[in-house]
Amino acid sequence: MNQSGMRDDHRPSPTDPPSLAERIRHEMDTFTPSEKRAAHLLLSHYPFAGLDTVAEFASRAGISAPSVLRFVTRLGFGGFPDFQRHLREELEAQLLSPLAKASPSDKGQGAPALASFAEAVIGNLRATVENIAPAEFEAVVALLSDPRRHIHFTGGRFTGALARYAESHFRIVRSHVDFIEGQPVLWRDRLIEIGRKDVIVAFDIRRYQEDVTALCETAAKQGATVVLLTDPWLSPIARVARHVLPAHIVAPSNWDSSAGLLLLTEALVAAVTKHLWDTAKPRMEAVERLRSGRS
Amino acid sequence: MNQSGMRDDHRPSPTDPPSLAERIRHEMDTFTPSEKRAAHLLLSHYPFAGLDTVAEFASRAGISAPSVLRFVTRLGFGGFPDFQRHLREELEAQLLSPLAKASPSDKGQGAPALASFAEAVIGNLRATVENIAPAEFEAVVALLSDPRRHIHFTGGRFTGALARYAESHFRIVRSHVDFIEGQPVLWRDRLIEIGRKDVIVAFDIRRYQEDVTALCETAAKQGATVVLLTDPWLSPIARVARHVLPAHIVAPSNWDSSAGLLLLTEALVAAVTKHLWDTAKPRMEAVERLRSGRS
DNA sequence: CGTGTTCTGAAATTTCTGATACAGCTTTTC
DNA sequence: GAAAAGCTGTATCAGAAATTTCAGAACACG
Structure with missing residues (x-):
């Protein structure tokens, strides 16, 4: 949001x-x-x-x-x-806005508020899926399944959490995965070694953040492939992005909803895991052993 | 051709x-x-x-x-x-023709992965909403809307990102909001000053994480109120939690889906923002001014 | 690391649309 | 029933919009 x-x-x-x-x-x-x-x-x-x-x-x-x-x-x-x-x-x-007029000005009753919010979010998810080109989605899956690529996740103030979520999953499925912090100061050293072999997966929705844009532009200039998850209004990052996956975000709230972005993220995780299953399975088992053996 | x-x-x-x-x-x-x-x-x-x-x-x-x-x-x-x-x-x-729009749902071979995944997630959201007691949801809203309370968000490996997401929103809507890192070492000092006035909002789904459980148990013992967002099988934290909001998480993937948790989070953010609008609005505006004036 | 191909945008060109002036026609009014 | 007022259409114009041209840039390929 x-x-x-x-x-x-x-x-x-x-x-x-x-x-x-x-x-x-x-x-x-x-x-x-x-x-x-x-x-x-x-x-x-x-x-x-x-x-x-x-x-x-x-x-x-x-x-x-x-x-x-x-x-x-x-x-x-x-x-x-x-x-x-x-x-x-x-x-x-x-x-x-078929739902805009359907929503009464109810004064915060629990279930109705939650239910109508959920319906709006579900509408967003449907619309998001409808507007994603299958080939585009597949292309991103292929990109993220390439073991020779290095994957970097990043995002803005709120969407940074989604980038983290993505990173925490991909990190287990495959190697060469990391998360780039939002602070521009922390990029500098990272950015140096980003080139053609790298993929930047950026999350950015409206109130687009200049520093995220700057990061992606620089990375693109150095030959990196940029994948963008954004809203239908398209972050300026779209200019340098190879692939764009837009998600609907408008909800009956003072904030935007990131559910569509999460959906795309999880779908990507699922698809890539399946794609890389032969190598992902041992990795996941190894991680599991480490965790249980730790305590 | x-x-x-x-x-x-x-x-x-x-x-x-x-x-x-x-x-x-x-x-x-x-x-x-x-x-x-x-x-x-x-x-x-x-x-x-x-x-x-x-x-x-x-x-x-x-x-x-x-x-x-x-x-x-x-x-x-x-x-x-x-x-x-x-x-x-x-x-x-x-x-x-209002019926024309009714059934564009399946387009077959296109992106079956994405489409069916989305349908599963949507099913989760519906099930989640139906299983939430309205009074429980309202009680949590009221709790998080109390300006005298201090709110702490925390979560596990994957759900930690959701906790961050929640924190980044609530931080703007109200004061006394923070995020507790996953590393147990980092709690120690925080935990000392947690007491009756504090609320712990914990995200935890299966493969429940022992350290998160430990944190919540200690906090509860010191008089803090624990709110738990978890899966239908209920994290062990449920034993010490005042309020529990379960979300359905099963998806056609090797991983669980957190979409239901995100839905609840966003619904809480929306409801609390509305509830505290008189004080939240000036805060949001101030943040906006700071952001725009920064560059 | 060149070389040919494809893609892209600035600018010139053409087409067409929206707008206006004016004269004919219709309706109203005394 | 005649004059005035109002309405309408034809012809025309100005300007904006779509289209084409062409040269530079990016890209893939060897």
Whole structure:
């Protein structure tokens, strides 16, 4: 959960955003005949008809282009592009937050809060899986399964914990695995010996951290392969990353959810373990012996 | 032999709605780096990102306009307007038939590993939520929202990362929060000053770690309140814990999944943040100021 | 370590869209 | 029933957007 500062403005406003369609319906009787034609077309195929060009819209409505322009101006928009932008935003907001309006303003009742939070997280996981290219995932698995590569995990303030989680598993499955601390001072010596044989796996979600970006850019410049786990808005690290695995992170909270990133991490661990099973199994057994023999 | 300009995909047959997104996902590995950037942007904000102008799309994807054009041409469209029209029609068709979205779940050979793993994890999350007593969850929220308490997070080899994750969030929301390292040597001095006012939040799943258990037992003996996040088989810490939140952890992997623990952690963070909002908000803002002013 | 191929972006070019001015037509009003 | 007011469409323009060109850069290959 990355801090997103002022997320309280994200809460549903007391007065729900009045759909443009609603307003048009309400003002219908004040329109001129041509405007009514435009309004009817728009409402009958709301809002897609409005996403066409002016010419197309005019033609479908049976009026002229200038009439369409006058129509949107009358609705208070600065121009046709302005009008279209509004339609897109409205559509996007409505389509992407099916759960936003479903959540009542309950005052912290235990089970409902937990249950609805869980549903949102589950939605994130589904969306995350949907948006991952199978080939991309497979490519990362292959990369992390290459015993000649050296793997370095790193992350930001919050995602650093995920990097640690990944590292603690991979460390057992294979060799040449380590974790790079967040402090830039601590990189310097590490960075020197990073080159073509190295893989940097970076975790970074919004409020992207400059030092993590700097680390990856330098590493990439030196020939290292960068794998990025991030949010759908893509950390700037994506510019230098060979592979990008985006996860959905928006949750009904003042914080973002890292569950999708964890899912990807665990899936990678599972896949690589399976891939390297012949060598991983003895390693895991050895670790087990060391632990039990220790006390 | 590749795309022949205008394929029949322009007129989708009623039987299969092959979302463009799906096709992109499957062809992802055949894309050039720039095309991958474009694809990632489009998929992450599907399909709205594609409804912008070429320039805007290019800018958001971090590539040049020609690369965007090459991308859509490569997908088989006659040009950007053609591409946009396709997106609009697909969106309209999907939105007008609510059942179309209902079953895009299995796409077979693509990423069975990732998809089935995700389904297993989702099942874990559901089971976890159902088995949590609302009152227990609420009690923990109340405990962690008490500003007079001192909160200490700790965990085992793998779960230690989750404890860190929790700590990094709670540290911002409230004061008197810290993380206790796994090394028993490092406890000694800390343990001295732990008493009735303290809360230990321990993460521990099977292959329960003796040192974590020892820490909690000692702390409990000194009057501290112990909260335990564990698996359904219950870590031995449960004997001294005031509150226990079990999470399902079994996944199709050689490793256990911590997703359920993360879910509980994030839900706790969300609930406590909401609970302490009046004091948490200024803290979050202050942290934000410090971060932005740092560079 | 060159060499050929592919990929990429800056800039020029072309296309097309949104916007405007103006004249004809319709409706309203006295 | 005539004049005024308002509405609408044609023709045209300005500007923005998509597209193409081309040269440099990155990359893979031998």
